[in-house]
Amino acid sequence: MNKQPLRCRVQVVLPIEKPYDYLLPYGTDGAQIALEPGQVVMVPVGRRVLPGVVWDGDADENVPLKKLKEIVSVSEVPPLREELRKFVEWVANYTLSPQGSVLKMALSVPQALEDQVGQKLYRLSGDALSKEGEREKTRLTSARQKVIDVVTNSGGWTSADLAREAGVSSSVVKGLEKLGMIESYFEAPDFFFPAPVSDAVGPELSPDQKAAADDLVSRVQGRSFSTVVLDGVTGSGKTEVYFEAIEAALREGRQALVLLPEIALSSQWLDRFKQRFGVAPAEWHSDLTPALRRKTWRAVASGKAPVVVGARSALMLPYSDLGLIIVDEEHEGSFKQEDGVYYHARDMAVVRAKGCGCPIVLASATPALETMVNVQSGRYERLILPGRHGGAGMPDVELIDLRFDKPERLQSGPGWLSQALRGAIRQTLEAGEQAMLFLNRRGYAPLTLCRTCGHRLQCPHCTAWLVEHRRFRRLQCHHCGFSAALPETCPSCGAEDSLVPCGPGVERIVEEAKLLFPEANVALMASDTMTSPAATKEMVDRIQNREVNLLVGTQVVAKGYHFPYLTLVGVVDADLGLFGGDLRAAERTFQLLHQVAGRAGRAEHKGRVLLQTSDPKHPVMQTLKEGDRDKFLEIEAETRARGNLPPFGRLAAVIVSGPDESELDNFCAGLARSIPQFDGAQILGPAPAPLALLRGKFRRRFLIMSKKTIAPQGIARNWLSQLKAPSRIKVVVDVDPYSFL
Ligand SMILES: Nc1ncnc2c1ncn2[C@@H]1O[C@H](COP(=O)(O)OP(=O)(O)OP(=O)(O)O)[C@@H](O)[C@H]1O
């Protein structure tokens, strides 16, 4: 009797909703090889061969055999665990994303799936420095210099990766190897990160810290799911407390994952980890070299990366046995991904922890309103650290009313620092302490305008002003990256010397600070000046060593840093984040300013915070001044509840975009006509998005608002499936949107 060939389902890493059916591969003995769900395979799709995962459930026996293709090969990597497969399905369902796109985030390193034979890698050669002399002689070409720069930063590159990263041809790499400047070695295929030192002990904890740490440790030992909010004022030792929980996970032989909002800016955190545990954790972020990426993925999958610290994408890695998740600064907006799969890493981390049967800790001094409402309803538990470590007090917060204390003009143009703030800076510097000026705006000026005709310089591809970056004498669009030289004459009326910068960015504050305090050592810290983790670390070290005493920065300085001599924080424009029709504008402003304020006076010297505002009566300013976070949350909760806004109601945004405006409007009109009627939900729109033009695409927005008991996903699915979008039009659903641009 002829036996039917066996088939299985494979979810391919393409933007497709469901698994396809394939034939099991044939072994050398001519028999089919049995596969288990979770095994990683390569399968033909059209003319390509792509990675996929054997999925749960039976293939459809009714599909004719001749339509089925055979699995090409089976990867040696450990099968994806059921926990991760279920998580992929859950995320796809919740975010309305194709399952294949979510799976692709888990299999994000195709090279890691290949069988690993020892591979030839390159690094800076041991005696590269002694070759300096020869290097002079041979006069490194700029192509060669680029390669040297890359390997100086980190080793472990294949020839192809190295050439690609340096933007040169592989013959340049060969040439340098001949010269002896770089050398090759073989890497063993066993990928691992060293185990943390087991007898390392942390600092002696205060009674409050100890109580919180003990609670977390017993949860880790209990090996079951729970969500705990670690709610402690800035500088209360949240990090020290959760380090104890990490230690407990390691003792259990399980892995720990720490999600940080900006891993590239976390040099202090990494130093502390190394001090505490004797080794560095595995890092996961976009700056890893391809070789390190592959090593890390493999080590995580085989349980040889005990602690992973990373950006939101670290949540998607194939952990072999996750025993603890920490989300530090859980209120941070950067945990929301707004590209490809739109997901919130904090919320999805809670789901993943549940699947792994492990506790998850959400740490913050200013937990999100969503999180606090979950505490109130009993879904999350809470541990409180009420005071700063070592008895340091909370800083005094004062408001400067800009309507009365107007910044004086400087010789060179308008000034932005009030008399009160100038005086406080002077005092601080005279006392030998450090001051920080905060303005959450990169560049020199957010707008450039022609004095003669009023023309404003705008991005040709976006609804956005061009921002002047004086250091490079260029204009830049902060939405699409468009950049152009600063014109000499007005592009509209041709007038000369007529373009004036309007408003301040941090570069302009640096200019004013240098003018007012010529004796100070002024430094700037913004995401575009901190171009690499190394550059950030260097700056942080300079501040720690007090080579800098007047720091100017954007939100990158707000996060987690601990500078004992920093006693004054001045916020140049505290009202900046309050505008723009974003439902979380007040909350975000409160969190950010509270966080910035928290940098002041963290050790024995008392801290002082001055907020320049034109609206001192605003609840955000009042509660910051009173240091009353819970009162702010109460006011905010009332406002949101009244509008049935999250977390009391639910939202999903639908963003429709395309290159042709009339085609787009036609399609949106069709969508609007097919909006169904609901009880407890409504769909608003279409409205031009605030960024009505982005990267050359026109954009319209709809907003689905529903009661908390109704899932907007189902509404979106039914409604949007009625109309097929023309090929040039893209429809994106953003469930629980954070950006309304
Ligand atoms: N029990 C302790 N013994 C010694 N030093 C401690 C202790 N607890 C905290 N510290 C120190 O106090 C400083 C602040 O602690 P930590 O950074 O953990 O606070 P945090 O709550 O995470 O702060 P933030 O929210 O502002 O980032 C750190 O330098 C930390 O090493």
Ligand SMILES: [Zn+2]
């Ligand atoms: Zn642009």
